Amino acid sequence: MQLFYIPDITGNEVVLNETESKHAIRVLRLAEGSRVQLIDGTGGFYEAEISVAHPKKCKLAITGSTQEFEKRTFKLHIAIAPTKNIDRYEWFLEKCTEIGIDEITPLLSEHSERKVIKPERLNKILVAAMKQSLKAYLPRLNTLTSFNELVSISKYKNKYIAHCNEGDKIHLKNCIKQGEDNLILIGPEGDFSLEEVKFATQNGFTEVSLGDARLRTETAGIVACHIANLMND
Numbered sequence: 001m002q003l004f005y006i007p008d009i010t011g012n013e014v015v016l017n018e019t020e021s022k023h024a025i026r027v028l029r030l031a032e033g034s035r036v037q038l039i040d041g042t043g044g045f046y047e048a049e050i051s052v053a054h055p056k057k058c059k060l061a062i063t064g065s066t067q068e069f070e071k072r073t074f075k076l077h078i079a080i081a082p083t084k085n086i087d088r089y090e091w092f093l094e095k096c097t098e099i100g101i102d103e104i105t106p107l108l109s110e111h112s113e114r115k116v117i118k119p120e121r122l123n124k125i126l127v128a129a130m131k132q133s134l135k136a137y138l139p140r141l142n143t144l145t146s147f148n149e150l151v152s153i154s155k156y157k158n159k160y161i162a163h164c165n166e167g168d169k170i171h172l173k174n175c176i177k178q179g180e181d182n183l184i185l186i187g188p189e190g191d192f193s194l195e196e197v198k199f200a201t202q203n204g205f206t207e208v209s210l211g212d213a214r215l216r217t218e219t220a221g222i223v224a225c226h227i228a229n230l231m232n233d
Contacts, residue, residue, distance in 0.1 A: 041138030081188035097129035111190030
C-alpha cells in the first residue's frame with residue numbers, strides 16, 4: 001500500500017500537494033477508491049481512501065488513524081558536524097532515521113571543513129527515509145549551531161561527547177540507560193579539539209568511546225545511534 005507524508009492532518013479529509021498528487025495519479029495510477037496510508041511526522045499513522053483522483057489536487061478521505069504510532073520511550077539527539085562530502089552526511093541522516101532518532105543538530109566546531117548546509121534538501125532526505133522505514137515521526141533538523149553555543153545551552157541530564165583523543169573514556173554502551181533521553185556530540189573529520197573536549201566536560205558532558213576502531217564522522221554518528229537504540233531495545 002502506498003504511503004504519503006502530509007503534515008498537520010486535521011479533520012476527515014486531506015489533499016495531497018501538486019507533486020504528490022501527480023505521483024499518485026499519473027505515476028502510480030491510483031484511482032478513486034484506492035486505499036493508501038498517511039503519516040504526519042508527529043506520530044499519526046492514517047488509513048485513507050482517494051475520494052477525488054485529480055492529478056493536481058488529489059483528495060483523500062481518512063478512514064482510520066493511530067496516534068503515537070510506535071512511539072519510543074526515550075529521545076535521542078545527535079549533534080554532528082557536517083562532512084566535507086555532503087553525500088556522507090545525507091547517508092547519516094537517512095540511516096539514523098531508519099534506525100531511530102528524534103533530533104539532529106548540524107554542529108560547527110573548530111575543525112569543521114563544511115560550514116554551509118542546505119536544510120531544505122536535508123529535510124527531504126529525512127522525509128524520504130521516514131516514509132521508506134514506515135515511521136510516523138519525522139526527526140527534527142535544527143539549524144547549523146556552533147559547538148560552544150550548543151554545549152552552553154544544553155539542558156540534557158545525559159550528555160556525551162565522543163572523540164578519539166587520548167584519555168580515559170567510557171564506552172557509550174555502558175552509559176546509556178533505558179528510557180532516558182540522551183544528547184551525543186560527534187565531531188568533524190579532524191575530530192574535536194582538546195579545548196572543545198575540555199569545555200564540554202566543564203559543562204557536564206561525559207567523554208565516551210564508540211570502540212577501538214577509528215570511524216568516519218558519519219559512521220560514528222550511525223554507531224552512536226545504533227548503540228542508543230540497542231540499549232533501549
